[in-house]
Amino acid sequence: MRVLVAIAILGVGAALGGAAVNYWPDSHAHVAAAAETASGERDILYYRHPHNPSVTSPEPRKDEMGMDFIPIYAGGGDAAAPGTVSISPVVQQNMNVRIGSVVRGDLARLVETVGFVDYDESSLSHVHLRTQGWIEDLTVRTTGERVEEGQLLFRLYSPELVNAQEELLHIVRRGGSAAPARERLRALGVSAAEIAEVERAGEPRRLVSIRARQGGVVESLNVREGMYVTPGTEVMTIADLSRVWVMADLFEHQVDAVTRDDAAHVKLPFRPGERLEGKVDYIYPSLNSPTRTVRVRLAFDNPGERLKPGMYADVHLASRPLQGVLHLPAEAVIRTGRQDRVILALGEGRFQAREVQVGSRANGDLEIIDGLQEGERVVLSGHFLLDSEASASAELGRMLEAAEEEVGDEVWAEGRLLSIDLKARMVNVDHEPIPVLGWPAMVMDFAVADDLELDGLREDMAMRFRMHEREEFVYEITAIEPAAHDH
Missing domain, CATH: 2.40.420.20 (conserved putative lor/sdh protein from methanococcus maripaludis s2 fold)
Structure with a gap:
C-alpha cells in the first residue's frame, strides 16, 4: 500500500506529544482561512485540532465538540520551508509578539553570587609558648574580647625560664659574656625589655609576662587559669578585623569571566542601599566536586568592622567586558x-x-x-508558541517526504514489549524508528491478531514484530519473534 499523508501527520502528532499549546483565537483563524482560501494565494498543508496541536488531519473535520479544525497554510517561498510559519498581524498582536x-x-x-565573611588569615595572631609551664593571672576570660597591642594576656610560671634567668645573672656577676644567655631567653619567648629588667633587678622573675603582639578580638581561647601548657598548645588566637575576606562560590561557566584583581562589591541584606568595595584576591585552583563550584576569595577593608565573620553577603563581580x-x-x-x-x-x-x-x-x-x-x-x-508551531512544521516536512515512499502491506519493526493485556489482546510496545512509515521511536499500543499466540510472551522482551494497517491509523501485530539480543 502507499502510505497516505495522514499517516505522516499522525507520526508528527505522536512525536511532538502535545508539546505546544494552541493560542490562535478561533474567530481570527477562521476569518483568515476563508479569505486566504478564496484568494487562492496559499495552499493548505494540513488541518490542526483547535485546542490540541498534536492532533492533525489531512482533510477538513470537526473535533469532539463540533469545532472546525484550523487550516495550516504554506506561505510560499520561505514560509513553505520546514520550520517556518506565517501568521497574521492580528494574531501577532494577540500573542504580544x-x-x-x-x-x-x-x-x-557581571557575575552575581552569594558569599560569607571570614577572617583574613594573614591577620590572625596565634599565641603559642616555647616552653612548658603553668598559666597564672589570665586576663582574657572569653572569646570575642577585644585586646590591644602590647596588652598583658597572662603570666607564665616555668622552671625552665627561672633557670635560664639565673644562668644569665650568674654570668653577669662573674663578668663574662652574657650574649648567649640573653639569646637563650629570647628564644624561649622572653622579651628584650623583661631581660633588661631582670639584669637591672639582679634576681630572676618567678612569673614571665606574655603580651599581645597585635590588637584585635580573641577568636579562640583554649586555656583557663592554672592550666599546665606545653609548646604544642595553642593558647589563643587574636584576629584583626580591620580587613576581612569574603568567600564566594562560582559555577564552572562563571569562572572564566573572573580574574584576579577584578573589582568586586558586596551588599548586606540588612543594610539596604549600602555597598562595600573590594577586589578579587585569589581564585582557588580546584573544583569542589559535590557542589561543582570553584571558590573565590575577595578582600575588603572593614572600617568600623561592619563586616563580621559568618555574615552572608550578596556578591557582585565586574569582570572585563567581551x-x-x-x-x-x-x-x-x-x-x-x-x-x-x-x-x-x-x-x-x-x-x-x-x-x-x-x-x-x-x-x-x-x-x-x-x-x-x-x-x-x-x-x-510570544516565541514559545511560535517555536511550537515551527517545530510542528519542520517535523511535518520530514514526515511528508517519508510518506511518499512505497511500502508493502506488512511492515517489520523492532522494539521492547512493555506490557500485555491478554483479555483485550493488546500489547504496549516501545518500538524503534520505522523509516518506511516515517515514524520516530515511541511507545504505542497495538492490537494483536486473533491467531497469534500470546502465551510465550513476557514483559521487557526485546522482539521483532510484523504489523499491518487493520483500519485507518490502527495497526495490528500479526507476528512476534524474539530479537537476536534478547535473553
Whole structure:
C-alpha cells in the first residue's frame, strides 16, 4: 500500500506529544482561512485540532465538540520551508509578539553570587609558648574580647625560664659574656625589655609576662587559669578585623569571566542601599566536586568592622567586558537542555526557528557564538508558541517526504514489549524508528491478531514484530519473534 499523508501527520502528532499549546483565537483563524482560501494565494498543508496541536488531519473535520479544525497554510517561498510559519498581524498582536535585533558590541559581564565573611588569615595572631609551664593571672576570660597591642594576656610560671634567668645573672656577676644567655631567653619567648629588667633587678622573675603582639578580638581561647601548657598548645588566637575576606562560590561557566584583581562589591541584606568595595584576591585552583563550584576569595577593608565573620553577603563581580561580540536579549533564546534556539522574524508575518550556540551571559544579554548574523531580527516574547508551531512544521516536512515512499502491506519493526493485556489482546510496545512509515521511536499500543499466540510472551522482551494497517491509523501485530539480543 502507499502510505497516505495522514499517516505522516499522525507520526508528527505522536512525536511532538502535545508539546505546544494552541493560542490562535478561533474567530481570527477562521476569518483568515476563508479569505486566504478564496484568494487562492496559499495552499493548505494540513488541518490542526483547535485546542490540541498534536492532533492533525489531512482533510477538513470537526473535533469532539463540533469545532472546525484550523487550516495550516504554506506561505510560499520561505514560509513553505520546514520550520517556518506565517501568521497574521492580528494574531501577532494577540500573542504580544515583540521583536528585537542581533547587535555587535561590547558585552559587560557581571557575575552575581552569594558569599560569607571570614577572617583574613594573614591577620590572625596565634599565641603559642616555647616552653612548658603553668598559666597564672589570665586576663582574657572569653572569646570575642577585644585586646590591644602590647596588652598583658597572662603570666607564665616555668622552671625552665627561672633557670635560664639565673644562668644569665650568674654570668653577669662573674663578668663574662652574657650574649648567649640573653639569646637563650629570647628564644624561649622572653622579651628584650623583661631581660633588661631582670639584669637591672639582679634576681630572676618567678612569673614571665606574655603580651599581645597585635590588637584585635580573641577568636579562640583554649586555656583557663592554672592550666599546665606545653609548646604544642595553642593558647589563643587574636584576629584583626580591620580587613576581612569574603568567600564566594562560582559555577564552572562563571569562572572564566573572573580574574584576579577584578573589582568586586558586596551588599548586606540588612543594610539596604549600602555597598562595600573590594577586589578579587585569589581564585582557588580546584573544583569542589559535590557542589561543582570553584571558590573565590575577595578582600575588603572593614572600617568600623561592619563586616563580621559568618555574615552572608550578596556578591557582585565586574569582570572585563567581551569586546566586539554578537549578542541579543537573553529572553529571545529558548533553552531546552538539548538545544538553544531563537525564532527569526523574516518579515511579512513569517517566522522561522533557528538553532544557535550561546556563550557568556551578562546584564540580561547572551553572547551568540554561532547561528545568527548582525542585524537579524528575533522574537523576544510570544516565541514559545511560535517555536511550537515551527517545530510542528519542520517535523511535518520530514514526515511528508517519508510518506511518499512505497511500502508493502506488512511492515517489520523492532522494539521492547512493555506490557500485555491478554483479555483485550493488546500489547504496549516501545518500538524503534520505522523509516518506511516515517515514524520516530515511541511507545504505542497495538492490537494483536486473533491467531497469534500470546502465551510465550513476557514483559521487557526485546522482539521483532510484523504489523499491518487493520483500519485507518490502527495497526495490528500479526507476528512476534524474539530479537537476536534478547535473553
